[in-house]
Amino acid sequence: MLTQKQYGLIVIGSGAAGIIAAIVAARDGSKVLLLEKLSQIAAKLKATGGGRCNLTNTLSNEEFMARFGRDGRFMQDALQAFDHKKLIAFLEEIGIETHAPDGFRIFPTSHSSLTIIEGLKKEMERLGVEVRCNQKVTRLLSTGKHIDGVRTENETFFAPNVIVATGGLGYPLLGAEGNGYNLASELGHKVTDLSPAMMPLKTKEDWVQNCRADTIAKVELRVDIKKHKKLRAKGDLIFTKSGIRGPVVLDFAREVTPLLKKYGEVPLLLNLTKGKNEEQIREHFKQELVHENIKTVLDLLKTLLPEALSRELCRLAKINPDDKYKKIEGKKRDKLISLLAWTPLTVTGHDGFKMAMITRGGISLKEINPKTMQSKLIDGLYFCGEVMNLDGPCGGYNLQWSFASGYLAGKLLR
Numbered sequence: 239m240l241t242q243k244q245y246g247l248i249v250i251g252s253g254a255a256g257i258i259a260a261i262v263a264a265r266d267g268s269k270v271l272l273l274e275k276l277s278q279i280a281a282k283l284k285a286t287g288g289g290r291c292n293l294t295n296t297l298s299n300e301e302f303m304a305r306f307g308r309d310g311r312f313m314q315d316a317l318q319a320f321d322h323k324k325l326i327a328f329l330e331e332i333g334i335e336t337h338a339p340d341g342f343r344i345f346p347t348s349h350s351s352l353t354i355i356e357g358l359k360k361e362m363e364r365l366g367v368e369v370r371c372n373q374k375v376t377r378l379l380s381t382g383k384h385i386d387g388v389r390t391e392n393e394t395f396f397a398p399n400v401i402v403a404t405g406g407l408g409y410p411l412l413g414a415e416g417n418g419y420n421l422a423s424e425l426g427h428k429v430t431d432l433s434p435a436m437m438p439l440k441t442k443e444d445w446v447q448n449c450r451a452d453t454i455a456k457v458e459l460r461v462d463i464k465k466h467k468k469l470r471a472k473g474d475l476i477f478t479k480s481g482i483r484g485p486v487v488l489d490f491a492r493e494v495t496p497l498l499k500k501y502g503e504v505p506l507l508l509n510l511t512k513g514k515n516e517e518q519i520r521e522h523f524k525q526e527l528v529h530e531n532i533k534t535v536l537d538l539l540k541t542l543l544p545e546a547l548s549r550e551l552c553r554l555a556k557i558n559p560d561d562k563y564k565k566i567e568g569k570k571r572d573k574l575i576s577l578l579a580w581t582p583l584t585v586t587g588h589d590g591f592k593m594a595m596i597t598r599g600g601i602s603l604k605e606i607n608p609k610t611m612q613s614k615l616i617d618g619l620y621f622c623g624e625v626m627n628l629d630g631p632c633g634g635y636n637l638q639w640s641f642a643s644g645y646l647a648g649k650l651l652r
């Protein structure tokens with residue numbers, strides 16, 4: 239005879255949001271089943287911060303919410319229940335030390351996401367959370383206005399509470415295929431428009447590939463379209479085989495994607511010289527040229543930029559990098575200095591969700607109670623993490639939101 243499996247809570251998805259929800263509910267005495275469709279838990283968490291896991295940051299709750307834009311206030315109750323200080327205390331309690339090397343972004347002291355995953359895994363084991371991998375949920379079961387359980391590809395599980403923590407659409411190899419949107423919409427929830435955010439950008443100019451290894455600090459980016467001149471950003475940038483990436487690009491991608499849709503391509507101007515304008519660059523050159531060892535154009539440019547990038551800018555200015563700077567004709571010097579102050583690049587596209595760290599859009603917040611993360615349509619159904627329509631910038635914002643919303647959902651408050 240087929241036995242029915244009855245739990246107090248079923249959590250779908252073993253990311254940051256789902257795991258913390260499972261732990262909180264189990265600590266409160268619920269019999270918890272955590273279902274994960276991949277063969278291992280927390281695949282995306284493992285990849286965060288380049289494997290270093292930027293867990294959260296030190297902003298106050300008010301400042302934190304402001305960085306999520308108009309809907310940021312939706313997070314108020316979740317942050318009150320579990321802000322960065324409470325997350326740090328929780329991690330400490332389960333044996334994980336954290337620190338903020340730059341005073342802002344918080345990482346595990348080990349600088350390895352594996353420490354976080356191991357700690358969370360142990361805590362789930364201690365609490366008796368039943369974790370089942372290779373279980374893809376295909377349907378939510380409900381009678382009338384109440385949730386009853388879930389169906390996976392080959393089994394059915396029952397519980398009066400179900401938390402959907404299935405993440406978004408970015409990096410599908412790490413489990414994000416948008417399953418949660420279908421599960422929720424089948425029960426009447428609205429899903430907003432979905433678009434990829436926080437991803438590298440491709441450029442028309444292929445010289446970038448020659449500067450691939452270079453990370454340039456404090457780059458200023460601005461859109462070179464008259465109507466959108468105000469769109470600017472500053473931060474570290476890395477050249478890639480086909481374009482640009484790095485924190486400043488990931489954040490700026492959200493400004494650029496709507497323009498890409500509208501204009502087909504987006505011209506950018508980059509200041510790669512830590513904000514120096516033409517006059518300051520000329521002055522800098524004057525001071526450097528008094529040194530014995532600074533003679534050629536390349537010698538000079540290397541005082542500001544890595545060698546590969548210096549060579550590419552010479553090529554763009556049609557200057558031989560090994561020529562003596564003083565012998566370069568005035569027009570060419572002007573061209574080089576203007577290129578140093580504002581280097582043009584044209585964004586032509588991106589790899590979509592395949593390389594998007596975040597999904598913009600999700601399950602509509604209007605149908606979720608911010609005090610509990612419970613559905614306003616179906617009793618006992620909860621949401622947490624990236625599956626909801628909220629996304630923040632780079633810097634620990636999205637994991638903190640996943641942890642905070644997962645904490646509140648796991649409280650199963652009605």
Ligand SMILES: Cc1cc2nc3c(=O)[nH]c(=O)nc-3n(C[C@H](O)[C@H](O)[C@H](O)COP(=O)(O)OP(=O)(O)OC[C@H]3O[C@@H](n4cnc5c(N)ncnc54)[C@H](O)[C@@H]3O)c2cc1C
Nearest residue numbers: 251253254255275286287292375405413623624634636637
């Ligand atoms: C490469 C990368 C680096 C990042 N770095 C950072 C960072 O350093 N700091 C930061 O704050 N944010 C970072 N982010 C964003 C952050 O990782 C996510 O916002 C966050 O992990 C979302 O957590 P989640 O629990 O909501 O979803 P996820 O972590 O995506 O977890 C969802 C889980 O649900 C499972 N699942 C989906 N559908 C089903 C189903 N039908 N049945 C069963 N299981 C299912 C998935 O397999 C997955 O394991 C990064 C993102 C990426 C891609």
